[in-house]
Amino acid sequence: MHNELFDLKIGDEIINQISKVYFKYTKPYFRGLVLHGSALKGGAISNSSDIDFKLFLDDEIFRPNGTLPMDIYIGINKGLSRINISPFSYIQCDAVPISKLGEMIGLVKGSYKLISGDISIKEPTNSQLKNEAIKHLENVEVVPEYFSGLLDSGNNRSIRLLRLLTTQVSPVLYHVATLTSGDGNLVWKLPKNEVLSYLPYEIGNRSKVFYEKLFDFYNKIDSDIDIIDLIYSGYLILLEVTNWYGKKY
Known part of the structure; x- marks a missing residue:
C-alpha cells in the first residue's frame, strides 16, 4: 500500500x-x-x-x-x-x-x-468489544439505503455516497479484526493499515485495493479511477464480510 x-x-x-x-x-x-x-x-x-x-x-x-x-x-x-x-x-x-x-x-x-x-471515559473489555462486533456484523447492510442515491446524478452526489461508504467500511473492518484477533483492545487502537493484517485474506485483499484506489482518487491529479467503480469496490468489501461472517458465525 x-x-x-x-x-x-x-x-x-x-x-x-x-x-x-x-x-x-x-x-x-x-x-x-x-x-x-x-x-x-x-x-x-x-x-x-x-x-x-x-x-x-x-x-x-x-x-x-x-x-x-x-x-x-x-x-x-x-x-x-x-x-x-x-x-x-x-x-x-x-x-x-x-x-x-x-x-x-x-x-x-x-x-x-x-x-x-475533566470527564472520565470508560474503557471496554474484550468481551464487550466482541459482543459489539457480533451485533454490528449481524446487521451489516451490503446495499445500504444511501446507495439509492446512485439513481441520481450531478452536483457531486457520488462524492457524498463515497464518503458515507468509507465511514461504514472502516468500523466494519475493525469489528472483523476484533473477532479474528480475539483482542479488540489491541485492534481498536491500531491505525487502519495495521488492522488490515488481522483480516481474513479475501477481506484484507479487497480492503487494500479499495484504500489504494481511494488514495489515488483523492490525491493523484492524473488518476483515471472511476468513482462508481470505487464505490463498487467498497460494496465488494461489505459483501465479502457478510459472506465470511455467515460461514464463521
Whole structure:
C-alpha cells in the first residue's frame, strides 16, 4: 500500500484551534471534548479522511429532539470554517449529553484523547468489544439505503455516497479484526493499515485495493479511477464480510 497512507496524523496546532471554537460557543455547558479515529491513531488518507470528535455537554442545552440551539450551530460552523485543516477533508463532531456518557460502551485506551474537560471515559473489555462486533456484523447492510442515491446524478452526489461508504467500511473492518484477533483492545487502537493484517485474506485483499484506489482518487491529479467503480469496490468489501461472517458465525 502507499506509504503516504501510513504517516498522516493531526497536528497539535489544528487540534487547539478546533478545541477553542467548540469551547467558545458551548462554554456554559461544556464538559469535555474527545478526539478519536484515524486522525489520532494514524492511517488517515490525505484529502479524504475526517477529524472525529465527541463533544460532551450538559443535558439542559439539548432540545427535546436531541439538537442544539441554532446560534450554537452557526457560531461553531463559522468558527471551524476559518481553520485550515488540510490535508484532512472535514471535521466531524457528535454532540453527546453528559448523561449518556455512562451508557456508552466506552473507548479503547490509545484510540482517543481527551482534548479538554475533566470527564472520565470508560474503557471496554474484550468481551464487550466482541459482543459489539457480533451485533454490528449481524446487521451489516451490503446495499445500504444511501446507495439509492446512485439513481441520481450531478452536483457531486457520488462524492457524498463515497464518503458515507468509507465511514461504514472502516468500523466494519475493525469489528472483523476484533473477532479474528480475539483482542479488540489491541485492534481498536491500531491505525487502519495495521488492522488490515488481522483480516481474513479475501477481506484484507479487497480492503487494500479499495484504500489504494481511494488514495489515488483523492490525491493523484492524473488518476483515471472511476468513482462508481470505487464505490463498487467498497460494496465488494461489505459483501465479502457478510459472506465470511455467515460461514464463521
